[in-house]
Amino acid sequence: MSEDTILRVDGVTVRFGGVTALDAVSFEVAKGSVHAVIGPNGAGKSSCFNVLSGVYRPVAGSVRYAGRELVGMAPHRIAALGVSRAFQNLALAGDQSVAENLMVARHHLTRAGFVATGLRLRSARNEERRHRERVREIAGFFDLGDRWDVPVGLLSYGERKRVELARALAAEPELLLLDEPVAGMNHHESWAMARQIRRARDEIGVSVLLIEHDMPMVMALADRVTVLDFGRRIADGTPAEVSADPEVIRAYLGADEPTSDTTAGDDSANAGSGTVGATTDGTATDGTTTAEHV
Numbered sequence: 684m685s686e687d688t689i690l691r692v693d694g695v696t697v698r699f700g701g702v703t704a705l706d707a708v709s710f711e712v713a714k715g716s717v718h719a720v721i722g723p724n725g726a727g728k729s730s731c732f733n734v735l736s737g738v739y740r741p742v743a744g745s746v747r748y749a750g751r752e753l754v755g756m757a758p759h760r761i762a763a764l765g766v767s768r769a770f771q772n773l774a775l776a777g778d779q780s781v782a783e784n785l786m787v788a789r790h791h792l793t794r795a796g797f798v799a800t801g802l803r804l805r806s807a808r809n810e811e812r813r814h815r816e817r818v819r820e821i822a823g824f825f826d827l828g829d830r831w832d833v834p835v836g837l838l839s840y841g842e843r844k845r846v847e848l849a850r851a852l853a854a855e856p857e858l859l860l861l862d863e864p865v866a867g868m869n870h871h872e873s874w875a876m877a878r879q880i881r882r883a884r885d886e887i888g889v890s891v892l893l894i895e896h897d898m899p900m901v902m903a904l905a906d907r908v909t910v911l912d913f914g915r916r917i918a919d920g921t922p923a924e925v926s927a928d929p930e931v932i933r934a935y936l937g938a939d940e941p942t943s944d945t946t947a948g949d950d951s952a953n954a955g956s957g958t959v960g961a962t963t964d965g966t967a968t969d970g971t972t973t974a975e976h977v
């Protein structure tokens with residue numbers, strides 16, 4: 684595995700009875716990149732994330748991260764190696780403050796045990812203060828500084844999503860797995876979240892792998908995109924490459940043949956602009972409004 688690769692998925696196959704959710708899927712995530720896995724409903728995106736985070740064990744294939752094989756490893760061990768997952772509907776504790784929710788994510792980094800902390804030993808107090816300062820910094824990074832003591836249940840939906848992202852980063856991961864980070868958000872919140880993901884990559888230095896349905900957002904945010912359809916990898920490349928790929932366009936259009944009397948090429952071009960189409964600068968390929976710049 685090259686030094687520039689943080690994660691290598693190789694020939695991963697997942698089956699549920701007669702359904703092949705993932706069929707020998709391979710791709711590599713480059714260090715410091717934002718990499719998206721996309722695909723129509725049922726393509727295998729969630730199954731892929733569940734393999735990466737240790738929830739599912741594939742029947743074949745390997746997942747290499749930082750020189751380790753992740754297949755067969757328990758989720759908490761994978762997390763402890765620096766792979767943090769957010770937005771999988773893991774509820775935040777609504778009656779606890781932003782601070783408390785973020786501090787929980789740091790427990791595995793805490794050296795002083797509960798007994799030392801309970802006895803208020805000086806070393807434990809110092810360590811807790813250091814963690815608290817770092818977590819405050821992360822909260823500030825996501826504009827949650829003035830929400831520090833507010834119970835999460837009182838925050839807006841967009842703010843709660845930011846707390847989830849901050850909580851995943853509070854674990855100081857090297858690789859962040861994001862499950863549909865902008866699901867349920869309005870246009871404005873989605874683009875604010877996209878900018879924050881990019882800033883986390885640029886300023887905290889974390890590599891990001893995400894699954895997402897919001898195509899203009901993916902196309903503007905990701906450096907590289909892997910496309911799944913019916914469990915198979917059908918494309919892998921830059922946003923511009925995959926959005927021009929006829930097989931990707933067909934998968935999103937849901938048709939193998941042109942349905943009108945237009946040529947296949949024209950049909951593809953139209954499908955591209957209406958479905959997967961957005962250029963990497965966030966402009967729709969059909970010229971309609973899509974996106975602010977991330």
Ligand SMILES: Nc1ncnc2c1ncn2[C@@H]1O[C@H](COP(=O)(O)OP(=O)(O)OP(=O)(O)O)[C@@H](O)[C@H]1O
Binds near residue numbers: 722724
């Ligand atoms: N626990 C399970 N038991 C049985 N079949 C499953 C299970 N999980 C996923 N599948 C099947 O595996 C295939 C891939 O599903 P998966 O949820 O991974 O796709 P997805 O791309 O995440 O879909 P969506 O975008 O709708 O969330 C589907 O046919 C799905 O019905």
